[in-house]
Amino acid sequence: MSLLEVTGLQVSFNTADGVVRAVRGVSFAVDRGRTLGIVGESGSGKSVTAQTLMRLTPDATIRGTALFEGADLLTADGRAMRAIRGAEIAMIFQDPLSSLHPLYKVGWQIEEMIRAHEPAAGRAQARKRAIEMLGLVGIPQPASRVDDYPHQFSGGMRQRAMIAMALALNPKLIIADEPTTALDATVQAQILDLMRRLQGEFDTALIMITHDLGVIADMADEVLVMYGGKPAERAGRRTLYYRHHHPYTKGLLESVPSAAGEGGRLKPIPGQPPSLINLPTGCVFHPRCPYVMDRCRTDEPPLDPVAGDDPAHLSACWLPRTAAGRGEEAERIRAAAVAEGRFGAQGAAGAEGAAGDGRDGGPPGRAGGASGDGGGR
Ligand SMILES: Nc1ncnc2c1ncn2[C@@H]1O[C@H](COP(=O)(O)OP(=O)(O)OP(=O)(O)O)[C@@H](O)[C@H]1O
């Protein structure tokens, strides 16, 4: 059994405008020392998934199970959850100020968390640990910075302090929700590097949430691509980058800034994410999909295995699942699309890419980083 096993998670909110179906059947598992990347555009249900696991969505209607070491997080009582949060599962948020209290010294906040979970630890011992943790995440002169207030730290330092706090109790699982989005590229790379190093050292399981596939290109063992509250595709990292099946994954890869390369053009996915109150019929991606077929508008594709050498490769798309089938289908769709005048030469070329074997659909800018490592750690 995996450290965390989420099965059939559904989360909805009753609002004045109607029921927001934020998460509509998500399943995944994470083991110790492994990293799961959860990727998707804004509003795809990534944060709601994470917050629900931590029981931070009190106003939601929740279905499914989330077994952490065999016990269901979704039905655990308040006391059990307080013991789990921080000590067993820690969460790092996009905005460190949402977890760091502005009126208390950074070190004091780390000390308090240690003492809340380990009553036997004295104040001096907790302070020593807080200083150690700040040093570990690369805060210079931690013995004096421990008495700084959050506003005296830079954005990157606050994010490091959050990581220090998340690691202070040596949790088995860390959920990082866009931990570097607000930071500039250099600091972002340093923080990701740090997280990867510490994860290896402590054998922590990591769920890394991001809207940018580039962020997890070097990091994730497995990737779950979410669209409209549901998984569009799930696969090992290399499969996802080089042999993806779902047109939405292809679109996300083409919108990765580094994929455009120097002087290259970024291709955002045209159209808007769906309304979670009035979902489209059939495939939820069909209004934006360049490969849309008649059945896509009426029948919802199940998340099923894709033929290939990755048994864990699943995709929710009606396009053929074998490379040969995808090639033929791509040609048929391309010809139909051009005949109908739906696409110019560029769109037609794109159609071949996604429905072919996907090798040409990889992230050109990340090829060096994502290949050459022999596939996973
Ligand atoms: N408490 C709530 N009440 C009503 N709707 C909510 C609530 N929390 C989230 N939602 C809605 O659920 C949907 C999914 O939100 P979520 O925050 O999970 O998106 P996300 O994938 O994390 O996006 P982003 O990349 O912008 O962070 C959104 O439409 C959001 O407005």
Ligand code: SF4
């Ligand atoms: S099922 Fe159809 S509309 Fe949906 S992603 Fe696949 S081809 Fe596109």
Ligand SMILES: [Mg+2]
């Ligand atoms: Mg979010």
